[in-house]
Each structure stands twice: as structure tokens, then as C-alpha cells.
Amino acid sequence: MAGGISNPGDFEIEVAELITSRGVEQDLRPNIISITIFEDINTTAVSGQIFFSNAFALSSVGPLIGQEYLRLKIKTISFEEPKAMIDYSENVLAITSVNNRTDDKNGIEFIILNFVSSEQIRNERTRVDRVLSGSYSEIVTNLLKNDIDCRKDLYIEQTDGLKKIVSPHMTPFSLINMAMAESISKGLKSPTFLFFETLRGYHFRSLDSLYAQGSKLTYEAFSDAGLKIHRDGPAAGSVDIMAGLTAVIDWQIISGNDSLVNNILGAYGSKLIVHDIFNKRFTEHEYNYLESFSTEGRIEHYNSHYEYPLYSATPVEGKKTVSDFPSRLFVTPTSIKDTDAHTDAAHHTSENNHPFSAQNAQKFLQRRNSQMIQSEQGFMVNILTLGNTVISAGDVVTLDLPMPLAGSFKFVHAEEFASMDFVPDKWYKGSFLIKRIRHDFDNPSGKHQSNMVLIKDSLTEEIESTGDPEPKGRGGTLTTDFYQNYGLAQLGQWI
Numbered sequence: 001m002a003g004g005i006s007n008p009g010d011f012e013i014e015v016a017e018l019i020t021s022r023g024v025e026q027d028l029r030p031n032i033i034s035i036t037i038f039e040d041i042n043t044t045a046v047s048g049q050i051f052f053s054n055a056f057a058l059s060s061v062g063p064l065i066g067q068e069y070l071r072l073k074i075k076t077i078s079f080e081e082p083k084a085m086i087d088y089s090e091n092v093l094a095i096t097s098v099n100n101r102t103d104d105k106n107g108i109e110f111i112i113l114n115f116v117s118s119e120q121i122r123n124e125r126t127r128v129d130r131v132l133s134g135s136y137s138e139i140v141t142n143l144l145k146n147d148i149d150c151r152k153d154l155y156i157e158q159t160d161g162l163k164k165i166v167s168p169h170m171t172p173f174s175l176i177n178m179a180m181a182e183s184i185s186k187g188l189k190s191p192t193f194l195f196f197e198t199l200r201g202y203h204f205r206s207l208d209s210l211y212a213q214g215s216k217l218t219y220e221a222f223s224d225a226g227l228k229i230h231r232d233g234p235a236a237g238s239v240d241i242m243a244g245l246t247a248v249i250d251w252q253i254i255s256g257n258d259s260l261v262n263n264i265l266g267a268y269g270s271k272l273i274v275h276d277i278f279n280k281r282f283t284e285h286e287y288n289y290l291e292s293f294s295t296e297g298r299i300e301h302y303n304s305h306y307e308y309p310l311y312s313a314t315p316v317e318g319k320k321t322v323s324d325f326p327s328r329l330f331v332t333p334t335s336i337k338d339t340d341a342h343t344d345a346a347h348h349t350s351e352n353n354h355p356f357s358a359q360n361a362q363k364f365l366q367r368r369n370s371q372m373i374q375s376e377q378g379f380m381v382n383i384l385t386l387g388n389t390v391i392s393a394g395d396v397v398t399l400d401l402p403m404p405l406a407g408s409f410k411f412v413h414a415e416e417f418a419s420m421d422f423v424p425d426k427w428y429k430g431s432f433l434i435k436r437i438r439h440d441f442d443n444p445s446g447k448h449q450s451n452m453v454l455i456k457d458s459l460t461e462e463i464e465s466t467g468d469p470e471p472k473g474r475g476g477t478l479t480t481d482f483y484q485n486y487g488l489a490q491l492g493q494w495i
Helices: 118-124 136-147 172-182 207-211 241-245 259-265 289-295 299-303 365-377 488-492
Strands: 011-019 025-027 032-040 047-054 069-076 085-103 109-117 131-134 153-156 163-166 193-198 201-206 215-220 248-254 269-276 281-288 328-334 379-386 396-402 424-442 447-456
Touching: 011 032, 011 085, 032 193, 085 118, 109 118, 118 172, 131 136, 136 153, 136 163, 136 172, 136 201, 163 172, 172 193, 201 207, 207 299, 207 424, 241 379, 248 396, 259 365, 269 365, 281 289, 281 365, 299 396, 299 424, 328 365, 379 396, 379 424
Parallel strands: 153 201, 215 396, 269 328
Antiparallel strands: 011 025, 011 069, 032 047, 032 424, 047 109, 069 085, 085 109, 131 163, 193 201, 248 379, 269 281, 379 447, 396 424, 424 447
8 A cells, every 4th residue: 555655744746736717827836835624524525725935926827816726636655546645636626715915024925725625615606496306315416416516426325215305595515414414324224424525525424334434544652653664574674654654643632521511412311202293193202322322323333342332321310320311302393194104294296196204303313413412522532643645534543542641631742651651541542433634734844744533432441330329418408588687667668
């Protein structure tokens, strides 16, 4: 996989051309200072910034007005596969704004341009006014190909059920996000769909499908990051590329879990009332995180032999756990024609048939709500590594960190603990999902670094339960009379 490399983290900018609104193309490569690219499983487009010096009188080529395009192609020297390259040479990036323009003492102007994928721009100027039918995965594919004119690779997981949407002048991405919230995978019946773009293309898929890919790389922070040399074997004396790329330079454990927020938002437990308008009845459904855990797809379920919940089963009131309180209430309507087939009474064909699936919120709403909260409130860690383009947001990696230094939740440098005794952290280990990734390409140094936010929604070791209920006080006193010393005469004049 690796070859033709001098050092880990090296890269080469093969194409960097600015296309002005007049159609003039300008090569930026000699003047680029840095490029930053962002990927996130919660965003619908790749975005970033390019920082360069305007030593070629760009203003004479064409004014920068936020209607330019950028051709960009970056090769990470470590990897030769086509999909391991950043290639926007054909599917160009759209410039959205000029973030900053400054001059130095020599009269050279420095410019920062913000960019996004061109699909994001096409989405904002496109409105859908028609009826869409099919499975949600078919509808999403149709919108991306025909309305957005997306020519990138698509990763679309098949969804269950036949749907019909009447679009009232909505953008394609708004329709896709609406479909995302209600989609259930055809195979595993997972409701945890996401819609996002990475350097590889567009994804409409469940968390389960991401977890099932398996770990791509193993990162560890038990040695200094940097050059590693093969000590023996056929490659003795050469640079150990993978060891350099998988060493953690810095990390930060993020305290993301908030029990108050989890209670309010229904991560632990919730209640759903579904009102069937057509049949004039309602049903109630309760969700219990701890009871449902073993039946739901989590990251360690797909990547480890052992999997345990993020939250403790220690009783908090009597014998009740945190999941025994449905603290959030959902109320949703539906309209069911056939109660056995759960067909939609609101939509029919020209032959007056009802083949479309009704909204069955009990199959997706509560579980999806809980797992999406955990993707924001789970065990989370920031890591900084030498960069490569083999991994993207949505990939699974394996992580091993040393036990955190006491009281430290800031970036910890490897040299600070290199001479200390430490043991692996029992919680921040195993499989993690890359939630966000920031690629930083520093052109003067020729180095590429990746800053990643990793998260997991299950553990490889169980959080012990004490079996004792939440400690309670003895009880306070009730005071109701606050005017004992004022006197009846004075009090009477106000009555």
C-alpha cells in the first residue's frame, strides 16, 4: 500500500487552479501557504480554506467575488491507490467567500478563500416541486443524481418500505435529511441513518453499516510520534511508514457525557404516543436504553467479542435505573389503512391501491434519538496524527491510549509521560468512529496532519454496578409562616 515516500505525512499538491467568474484559470501552487479541509458525519458537504499569497496580481485576472471555482488534487505520498487521493480536479470545489485579505510590508497580499463542494451550492439554488416515490434509498439516489447532478461516488444503503413524498418547493438536501430521520435499513432494520460527504463521495447509510466496515488503522500513543525505522527484516534501515502514521502526536479526552442533558433529551428512556388519525386510536411505546442495548447495533458489537453499555445500571431510586424513567415524551401522528401491513391511508395510486408504508415512528424514533445523542454525548477523544487520505469521517479505527494523567483534560505531549510508568486506559481503548476530521496541509513544510474527533457508543469493559440506590438525605423542614415578628396590628393595615 505504501511506496515512493520519503517521510510519513508527506504530500504533493498536483493541481490547485482557481477559475474566476470570467473563466480565467490561475495556477495557485507556487503561492499556496496552507490548505485545510473538513469532513464531518453530520454535515452535507466537504468544506475548507486555502491560504495563499497574491504575488501574481490576481486582481488583474478577475475580482474575487465568491463565484469562483477551485480545482484541487492532493496526493499523500504514502499511498498510491486512486481512492486515497484528494481529487477535485473534475468535480470542482466552489469558492463561497473571501475570508481575509492582508498586506505585508513588501506589498504582497495574503488571501484566505473559503470553499465547499459544488453540490452544496447547487442544492441551495434548486427546488423540488414534484411527487417522489420509492424506497427512501431510491428517492435519495434520484435526488442526488438528477436534481443535484452529483457525479461523485455514492454509498447508499438500501432502506425498507415504499414511500411517497409530495415535495412543497424544498431543496434536495432538505428532502434527504427528512428521509434520513425516518429511514430503516432493509437488512438489519437500523434507524440510525446519516447523510454526509467525505473525500470519497456522498454517503446515505446507517451507523451499523459504518461500524461493520471494521477497523482501518490502529492508533497508539505509547511512543513518540515521528520517524520510525525498521530494525530487522527485508526493510531494515528504511522508514516504517505505518508506524509513523499511526502514532498519536497529541490527544485530548473530551468530557462529553452530560446526565442532565441525557435525561432531558431521552437518551436513557422515553415514551412515545402514536395517534392513528385514520383508525381513531392511539398506542403507547416506551424505550429503555439498558433493556434495548443488546438488541441494537453498537460499535463494539461489530468489532469486538465483548460489548457493554456506556451508562451504569446502578439503581437511582429504589430498584429503578436511569433507563426506567421515560423522561421525554414524543407524540406523533400516523394514518394506517391496513393495520396488519401498516400501509399509508394518506397516499394511494391512480388505481386507488395503498402500497406505500405508513409512518411507524415506534420502529425508529426513540432508538434513533438515543443513539444520535450518544454520537454527541458518548466517550469522545481528540487525536492529532500525521495525516493520510486513506481514512475519512465515518471510518472505524482502533485506539490505545495510556491512562490519563491525573486532573489533565488538555493536550498531553508524548514526552511528558515517556519516562513515567503507565498502563493502558481501560475505557478509551478499542473501536472508535471518526466523527470529524480536519486535514491540515502546510505547504512550506510539506507536512500533512490530521486532527480527528473519535467517538464510541459502547465499551469493551462493563461499568460496575454497586446495587445500592442513590443516596438520600434525611428530609428537610417545611416553613410557611414568615411574619411571626411583624405583629398583627402592622399586618392588619395591609389586609
